[in-house]
Amino acid sequence: MPNRVDCRMAAPTSILVKVDAKVVLADNAGKERRMFIAMNRFKVRHGAEQDFEEVWLNREVHLYKVPGFVEFHMLRGPDREEFRLYSSHTVWDSEAAFQDWTRSEAFRAAHGKAGTSKPLYVGPPEFEGFEVIQTVPRNPDA
Numbered sequence: 001m002p003n004r005v006d007c008r009m010a011a012p013t014s015i016l017v018k019v020d021a022k023v024v025l026a027d028n029a030g031k032e033r034r035m036f037i038a039m040n041r042f043k044v045r046h047g048a049e050q051d052f053e054e055v056w057l058n059r060e061v062h063l064y065k066v067p068g069f070v071e072f073h074m075l076r077g078p079d080r081e082e083f084r085l086y087s088s089h090t091v092w093d094s095e096a097a098f099q100d101w102t103r104s105e106a107f108r109a110a111h112g113k114a115g116t117s118k119p120l121y122v123g124p125p126e127f128e129g130f131e132v133i134q135t136v137p138r139n140p141d142a
Contacts, residue, residue: 034131035091035092035093035094035135036092036094037129038127038128039087039090039128040127040128041086041126042085042121043080043121043122044083044085044086045121046082048121051120052120062106062109066097066101068092068094068098069091072091073090074089075087075088095131098129
């Protein structure tokens with residue numbers, strides 16, 4: 001096992017560890033864990049962009065209470081011929097934490113009203129899940 005240096009607490013149950021200029025997330029026992037990024041792409045109909053953004057910006061948010069949640073971003077992407085692309089980007093401590101959330105009451109509550117508003121999309125949202133293989137922090141020497 002490589003030498004471990006520059007350990008910093010990232011959350012109560014995890015430690016950021018710099019190993020040979022690579023930053024990994026490890027649990028308190030030193031076992032490496034890989035963060036997981038869950039993304040959904042939304043193809044929003046032209047003219048529905050404001051309604052779509054209002055749904056997201058005015059919703060009740062409880063993700064910060066979910067074990068393993070790190071951060072969330074809603075991204076406004078390029079304007080295409082038939083739609084404006086948006087993407088949700090949620091970072092989790094691990095894929096297991098994400099999977100646990102998808103089976104939780106919090107997930108059902110967060111998605112309970114999905115599809116009840118006027119048609120905003122060109123097709124259904126497209127899910128993509130990614131295991132993080134490298135993280136480069138803003139300032140690795142801090």
